Amino acid sequence: MKSGIFTISLDFELLWGIFDKVGARYKPEYFSNTRKIIPNMLELFGSNGISVTWATVGMLFAENEEEWKFYSPAYLPSYRDKKLSAYEWAKLNGIRPEVHFAPELIGQILATPFQELGSHTYAHYYTLMRGQSPEQFRQDLRATQKIAEDKFGLRMKSLVFPRNHINELYLGICLEEGYDYVRGNPKNWFWQETQHESFEKKLFRSADCFFEVGEKSSFGIDEIREFDNEPLILPASRILRPLNPLNPPFNSVRLRRIFREMELAAKHNEVYHLWWHPHNFGNAPDQSMKELGQLIQHFQKLREQYGMESLSMAGMGEKAKSRLLTV
Template structure:
């Protein structure tokens, strides 16, 4: 049983357009993702300066240099979703002929920068932003997706040990495959009822998930490391505590509420010797990069105060696994 210590964990879902292709046209997000590419090095500089460990769960397709390189890395079996629009592979036909759009799909230089920055863990968000609870796809297709993600990472000398399920479609039936393909830890969802179903979502669930970012509607967000169970043949599941919602350009009061909620939850976790797990997508900073970075600096500064006052430690997902298994 590990000794409980106060821990601050950050995991990021690095996707670019692969993360929202089935929801928003690319023509509406070009500047948004251009901003995202610029703000990621700023995040890395801040994390390095403040010695903050971060898990970057990265879509495997971002490792490719271009569409030709992408074509050499794709698995033999692709997800056979009943809804064809969910497949990332269809984007090659839609955007592959326009070389000017390459930077919305591929980011090998950013992948390398993340990997080479101290305290950062390169992890996987599956190869093709794979939806593990959607109808039609199979366990073997998921396995081949993970193998493709590990394969394209291995080209750059990386071994991926942590995984975040796209759209938070946490699937317990797939955990053993994760472990067999080298994954030692996965991110799981909070235990609140409004996080139980993220596929066939309801309006009520979405309202409560959004509202809980500003007001206490759910359970306590932090958790002791001793509550994490390491089961034979399965990866360690690490729950999230809070999603850092994007800046609301019209409602400053909501921005302050969400930030203050995070800071107070971090303090409570530090006092209780518990783990606080914050997550977001780098592209959530795309609309208001300066204001988003200002908020992130406030969060990191607050962590540093908790580090001094309560001995709070920064650990990546892999860092938590190593601490528990040491």
């Protein structure tokens, strides 16, 4: 029997996700808030039966700088723009464990029911930036699987490309290195080719959080297609934009939009794939957690009323594969 699916994937990065945007000018409390709030998020997910994929930057697995260097590949990304390289940033600014390493949080993720640990590459790798190569990307993926296997005894199956830079020429490498599932971008035009940003794209993406300016965000699981020598692409539906503590109307309108989309997916037995970064909660942790509670409460209503189920990326992918086998 078909039912709607609610999937959450989180891009777990700490400073590795924004180093090239903020340089050394970051707020330490932003990430200390993030570290404090993740156990609360896990408690909320685990106690409510919410499956979540934590797409984690591989560098976060390291205990210290020595371990970080040990697992880093010998063949580093040779971006033309050196400021895009996590290695170059660390060389110039140094390593700070509180914003660069989090093995204890990864252990908590693995110890919490219904959670999947996925990959966000080892070094927040940008596959569409000039200068890097397929072999460098392969070495990055291998470093991620190696540190996960050595420290936690697992091989990851799900991958999220940093900045949603999906290089279709690299999909075969993902599958060869153990990734069966990759998060895709929402299908609207303003989410395509994210390496080429424009004011128009940003404007439409922002507006779409509040109003229906694009196509509907949910999709049927039978829309997921399988191609030879590639992982399954699992489209995203929407990003949960960071809460603005100074603008309550902004917060409520964007949340109501998500609630409506979730209900539409539940009614029509479709998939709704929501994503965000845990550090998005760093500026307003208490209010953000309150919103997350409301989101989960809304899902519980849809679960009771329509039989909507919560699945990780791997769970959604396995269900899609089983349907493909019966076609």
